[in-house]
Amino acid sequence: MLTKLDLKGTRDTPEIVFDPENNRFEISGSSLPEDSNKFYDQIFDWIEVYLKAPNKNTHLICKLEYFNSSSAKMLYQLFIELEKIKDLGKEIVVSWHFESGDKLIEEKGLEYQSILDIPFEMIESN
Amino acid sequence: MNINSTFWFFDRIKEDNLCLLYNGDFSDDITNKLIELSEYNINNIDSLHKMKKKASFLMAECFQNIVRHGESLDGKVHASANEGFFLTKNWQDTYYITSGNLIENKKIENLERQLEKVNSLDKDELKLLYREVLENEEISDKGGAGLGLIEMARKSGQKLDYVFTDFDENFALFYNQIVLKSNIENVESVSDSEFKIDEAINYHQRMVSEEILVIHKGDFSQDAIFPVLRIIEDNLQKENKDAVSKKKIFHILVELLQNISRHCLKEGDKKEGIFLIGKSDDCFVVNTGNLIDNNVVDKLKENIDFINSHNGKELKDLYLSKLRERNLPNNGGAGIGLIDIARRLISPINYSIKKLDDKKSFLSINVIA
Numbered sequence: 105m106l107t108k109l110d111l112k113g114t115r116d117t118p119e120i121v122f123d124p125e126n127n128r129f130e131i132s133g134s135s136l137p138e139d140s141n142k143f144y145d146q147i148f149d150w151i152e153v154y155l156k157a158p159n160k161n162t163h164l165i166c167k168l169e170y171f172n173s174s175s176a177k178m179l180y181q182l183f184i185e186l187e188k189i190k191d192l193g194k195e196i197v198v199s200w201h202f203e204s205g206d207k208l209i210e211e212k213g214l215e216y217q218s219i220l221d222i223p224f225e226m227i228e229s230n
Numbered sequence: 231m232n233i234n235s236t237f238w239f240f241d242r243i244k245e246d247n248l249c250l251l252y253n254g255d256f257s258d259d260i261t262n263k264l265i266e267l268s269e270y271n272i273n274n275i276d277s278l279h280k281m282k283k284k285a286s287f288l289m290a291e292c293f294q295n296i297v298r299h300g301e302s303l304d305g306k307v308h309a310s311a312n313e314g315f316f317l318t319k320n321w322q323d324t325y326y327i328t329s330g331n332l333i334e335n336k337k338i339e340n341l342e343r344q345l346e347k348v349n350s351l352d353k354d355e356l357k358l359l360y361r362e363v364l365e366n367e368e369i370s371d372k373g374g375a376g377l378g379l380i381e382m383a384r385k386s387g388q389k390l391d392y393v394f395t396d397f398d399e400n401f402a403l404f405y406n407q408i409v410l411k412s413n414i415e416n417v418e419s420v421s422d423s424e425f426k427i428d429e430a431i432n433y434h435q436r437m438v439s440e441e442i443l444v445i446h447k448g449d450f451s452q453d454a455i456f457p458v459l460r461i462i463e464d465n466l467q468k469e470n471k472d473a474v475s476k477k478k479i480f481h482i483l484v485e486l487l488q489n490i491s492r493h494c495l496k497e498g499d500k501k502e503g504i505f506l507i508g509k510s511d512d513c514f515v516v517n518t519g520n521l522i523d524n525n526v527v528d529k530l531k532e533n534i535d536f537i538n539s540h541n542g543k544e545l546k547d548l549y550l551s552k553l554r555e556r557n558l559p560n561n562g563g564a565g566i567g568l569i570d571i572a573r574r575l576i577s578p579i580n581y582s583i584k585k586l587d588d589k590k591s592f593l594s595i596n597v598i599a
Contacts, residue, residue: 115456116452116456136488137452138451138452138488138491138492170477170480170481172481172484172485172488172567173485173566173567173570174488174566176553176566176570177552177553177566180554181556206477207477207478208477208478215549215550215553218550219550219553219554
């Protein structure tokens with residue numbers, strides 16, 4: 105089985121835990137690297153392998169506090185990659201967490217929801 | 231805050247490696263962050279990091295002066311009693327620390343007497359006075375007897391440079407400046423100093439009249455801007471309890487500063503620029519400025535004008551369509567930062583481009599959110 109992707113968060117990159125064995129997929133923290141490609145490339149490499157044999161249900165949890173516009177683009181591409189799971193006859197769901205009153209993160213989630221073709225649920229927390 | 235303020239300040243501090251100006255509240259956590267940022271800056275300048283400890287100490291003394299004198303005296307609290315002015319700048323091998331704070335008019339005489347006394351003493355006499363005050367002192371009315379002043383004079387090795395200016399019928403502003411040189415242990419006098427305290431006061435007055443909170447000129451590479459962003463995040467919290475607007479301003483700053491880092495004309499390996507944060511009624515105003523190559527001027531104008539020609543709904547659609555484009559610029563950006571900023575502004579992106587010579591121009595951006 106594909107080994108898990110476990111990236112500790114830093115002040116400008118998010119924490120990533122993609123763990124197929126325990127079926128846990130989570131992105132949290134802040135993402136504002138100046139060069140987002142550099143950071144997200146390793147994630148796309150991992151996803152490419154995962155797509156060869158994805159779990160029956162993949163549930164991605166996004167708990168981001170802040171991300172810059174170049175990360176916004178990377179997240180979009182990540183969701184597009186994950187859409188492929190659907191074409192393989194498996195299930196993919198994204199949960200987008202935002203704190204109550206955090207208009208920026210809420211708005212970004214709603215935007216993704218409106219342009220993506222996968223179940224994308226908005227979860228508000230206090 | 232006027233868009234022209236950006237160049238006004240930049241032109242005066244362009245030779246500085248870094249310059250940080252602050253005009254606002256001096257609570258503990260903000261002063262700690264300011265010291266932290268200044269320490270970070272000092273650490274990054276080879277010739278200066280040896281005097282980090284000394285500089286930190288002197289900054290802390292300045293801040294304590296601001297807070298101590300600003301505190302309620304005789305029950306008369308001024309609305310801006312905890313507010314003050316703070317400047318640190320590095321030019322060549324010299325580091326300047328200037329502070330300004332309110333003081334009651336009737337306390338000036340006593341403070342001035344202490345300042346004159348301290349300035350009349352040589353190194354050994356200061357040491358004696360310090361010991362004397364330490365041993366005998368019933369701490370004076372403001373925890374002082376000039377202990378702080380004596381220490382500032384001893385640690386900096388200079389005469390204290392100070393100016394009082396009128397504020398209102400009850401208060402005056404007390405400014406004080408310290409100059410540190412990395413290659414000389416003690417600077418005897420600041421009289422030959424290149425940056426005069428009057429110039430710092432000039433900066434402060436412009437900040438007050440234009441409601442500018444923070445100005446930072448320096449290296450805008452990611453490592454360098456992080457501490458700055460954190461200070462501002464904290465400060466916005468003080469200025470505005472509204473978390474929504476706090477995050478919005480943070481977002482605008484991140485995008486604008488990263489744009490500078492990606493697109494500015496590099497001088498050496500530094501990515502230099504300036505930004506100013508101000509207030510206007512209930513809004514925040516952010517100005518940025520940086521050098522650009524004359525060759526990119528037309529393209530840049532075209533880009534900003536294009537964005538400005540869209541209204542709110544159109545900007546959202548433009549953002550979403552750019553988000554879906556697969557091609558990415560090779561500078562690490564996504565080409566959507568300015569569009570995303572424009573969506574959050576109350577008026578179009580205001581900009582001006584000033585040609586400096588055959589090679590470079592100065593780009594100013596001014597946004598209100």
